[in-house]
Amino acid sequence: MTEHLYQPILDHFKNARILCVGDIMLDRFVYGSVDRVSPEAPVPVFHIKRDLLALGGAGNVVRNLASLGANVFFSSVIGQDESGRMLESLIGAEKTVRSRFLVDEHRHTTTKTRFIAQGQQMMRADQEQTHALTSVQESDLFSALKNEVESVDVVILSDYGKGVLTPNLIQDIIKHASELKKPVIIDPKGRHYEIYNGCTLLTPNHKELAQATGYPTTSDEEVSKAASILLERVSVQHLLVTRGAQGMALFSRDEGPVFIPSKALDVFDVSGAGDTVISVFAAALACNANLEVAAHLSNIAAGIVVAKVGTAVVKVSEIMDAIHRDMGEDTKETHLLTWDQARDKVMLWHQKGLKVGFTNGCFDVLHPGHLKLLNEAKSQCDRLVVAVNTDRSVSALKGPARPIHSEQDRSVMLSAFDCVDIVVAFDQDTPFELIQHLRPDVLVKGSDYTVDTVVGAKEVMGWGGSVYLVDLKQGYSTTSIVAKISSGSRN
Structure with a gap:
């Protein structure tokens, strides 16, 4: 497998058209502390x-598809409650997603609230009602999505066992898609996979495969036997079995198995990895990839997402970077993280109970005043x-002759300090949007500011954080250094 094979497929993800139906949930993560x-x-x-x-749930599949740039039509059932309205808002924020929700006034929208302190999950509280849809609701939901099947490339059914995907609705969708020659990929639930008869591919993990067949699935031989048994029992064409640290395996009725070793370098959280797998597989299939290529891309994506925190998503650029690394190519080294990469780091640190600090500036020509600011900032937190500012932003603030050093060079120099953990750039006039994106615990600025004038102070203090002002080291500024150089002065 080479870049020349993968690149055209990844480039066309933005043209993929996918219908997703399933159980949507609201995931709420509450962070705090326990002292008594x-x-x-x-x-x-x-x-x-x-x-x-x-x-959460099928909603995380939608997030993954949107992150890949795919065009999605999503349909599900929510309750007539605040959680349902929040889900509508979150789905509405995804630019490439259209949706149609059936509102059930007798159902509480599935909500999972996790309480996390000192890096440990203390408790999970669930609110949900998982009764199956009525026949009228089945008919209404099918009518809402029936016309969409014709206009998409692939159909995904994300079954979390919360009552949306009833056996009748599943079969109605499969039969309609089959008539239109549209592949149907299903993430299954439970023991009775006969309800998925007629679909193109199932994506159970190895534990679900063991549960469905009653056979162990530890070794290659065991998972092959269990897959063979399931293919005999259920009328499906293919199985893609995810196996955690052992990677995944693709089974087809008329071909031998394909075992794909894991690409994960670090594993922090496997939550939602199955959602990433089915999303990337479907997007690849929508771009005319064959099953084996789609499986390899899904495996690469899974290796990326398990190194993140929580139900994370993966981007096309991350998949391509991983392919380059796997081929032994040197990708261009960068010390600048993207906003999403930085947020993943911050979320991981928060999960571990670490305090995250934030400071900002142009840092064009580094001097002792900068070092004092950075060292004091790090003294107030565990991670900094x-x-x-981007080059464009520095020029806007300081004039067309600045910056002296590019943002990439400035990030390299900042990253060399032991007190700096990550560097991220912002192009806006202020870092307000970035602060909201990262949600740090401590804002650090020089004492030429007051708490009231520090950008983002109100928001950080509002979510329980603080602001720390550093006494400036007198006599140092990039502007004065540049002026001295220009004049040839040594003083």
Whole structure:
């Protein structure tokens, strides 16, 4: 497999048209601390600092597809409640996604709330009602998506067992898609896979395969036997079995198995990895990739996403970078992280209970004043994010003769300091949007500011953070250094 094979497929992900139907959930992550035991009962007192809302279940499949640039039509069922409205808002924020929700006034939208302190999940609280759709609701939902099947390349059914994908609805969708020669890929749930008869491909993980067949799935031989048994029992053409650290395996009725070793370098969180697999596989299939190529791309994507925190997503650029590394090519070294890469790092640090600091500036010609700021900033936190103005932004602030050093060179020099953990660039007039994106715990600026004038201070303090002002080292500034150089002065 070479870049020349993968690149055209990845380039066309933006043209992929995919219908996704399934159980959507609202994932809520509540971060805080536990410092004492309640006097009312022998339970910890959880002090809430911040929370995060995210699309879960089939919604995470949609997030992954949107991250790949694919065009998506999504349909599901929500309750007539605040969680349902939040899901509509989150889906609406995805630019390449259209949606149609069936609102069930008798159903509570599935909501999973995780409480996390000191890097550990303390508890998960679920609100949900998982009764199956009525026949009328089945008919209404099928009518809402029936016409969409004709205009897409691939259909995904994401079954989380919450009642949306009833056996009747599944078969209606499969039969209609088959008539139009549209492949149907299903992430299955439960033991009885007969409800998926007629689909193109199932994507169980090895534990689900063992549960469905009653056979072990540890070794290559065992997973091959279990897959063979399932293909005998269920009328499906292919199986893509995800196997965690062992990678994945593709089984087809008329061909031998294809075993693909894992590409994961680090594993922080396997949550949602199956959603990434089915999303990349479907997008590749929509771009006319064959099954083996689609499986290899899915495996690469899975290796990327498990190195992130929570139900993360993967981008086409990340897949291509991983392919270059796998081929032994030297990709262009960069010390600048993207905003999303920086957010993944911050989320990981927060999961571990670490305090994250943030400071920003042009940092054009580094001097002792900068070093004092950075060292003091690091003394206030466990991990320090430094945000640098882009070249365009520096020119807008300082004039057309600046910057002296490019943003890439400035990031290289900043990254060389032990006190700096990551560097990220911002092109806006202020770092306000970046601060909101990363949600640090401590904002650090020089004492020429006041707390009231520090950009983002109100927001950071609002989610439980703080602001720290560093006494400036007198006599140092990039502007004065540049002026001295220009004049030839040594003083």
